[in-house]
Amino acid sequence: MLIVDLSRLRDGSVETAGRLLPTDPAFEDVDFELVDPVTVEGRLQLTGEGDFYWHAFVAGRVRGECRRCLGDVFVPMDIEIRVLFSSDPETAEDPGVYPLGKGAAELDLGQAVCEELALAVPGFLVCGDDCAGLCSRCGANLNDGPCSCGKPAATV
Numbered sequence: 526m527l528i529v530d531l532s533r534l535r536d537g538s539v540e541t542a543g544r545l546l547p548t549d550p551a552f553e554d555v556d557f558e559l560v561d562p563v564t565v566e567g568r569l570q571l572t573g574e575g576d577f578y579w580h581a582f583v584a585g586r587v588r589g590e591c592r593r594c595l596g597d598v599f600v601p602m603d604i605e606i607r608v609l610f611s612s613d614p615e616t617a618e619d620p621g622v623y624p625l626g627k628g629a630a631e632l633d634l635g636q637a638v639c640e641e642l643a644l645a646v647p648g649f650l651v652c653g654d655d656c657a658g659l660c661s662r663c664g665a666n667l668n669d670g671p672c673s674c675g676k677p678a679a680t681v
């Protein structure tokens with residue numbers, strides 16, 4: 526769980542470390558698939574304006590599909606997050622700012638982890654630069670070798 530009791534920040538900053546399982550509710554609606562627990566390590570700081578600045582490193586692994594051969598591709602994720610949690614309605618449109626209810630007693634970092642991961646997951650994945658893809662005619666995976674319809678002599 527990555528929920529911080531904000532009363533702990535009266536004196537400045539707190540370490541935030543934790544793990545989020547792929548089954549964590551924070552990841553319920555994402556369109557990527559996590560294969561390992563996500564580890565989070567960072568520091569949450571109270572700013573002069575009463576906002577909370579969070580700097581963290583997030584690591585995990587995502588499974589995607591190769592665009593060429595449709596095979597599994599595992600993508601190591603290692604991202605740095607710098608975000609602000611603010612109850613100031615004027616910052617609501619700012620992409621780097623997460624809204625925080627006025628007088629909130631705690632802060633759930635899971636949502637920010639989830640959204641920052643979603644932004645970082647590459648949209649176009651290939652299992653390797655040399656992936657041969659699928660035969661457009663018979664659908665055979667050409668990484669396993671040439672298919673029979675690929676032979677020049679095999680005209681239909």
Ligand SMILES: [Zn+2]
Nearest residue numbers: 591594652656
């Ligand atoms: Zn591939």
Ligand SMILES: [Zn+2]
Nearest residue numbers: 660663672674
């Ligand atoms: Zn073929």
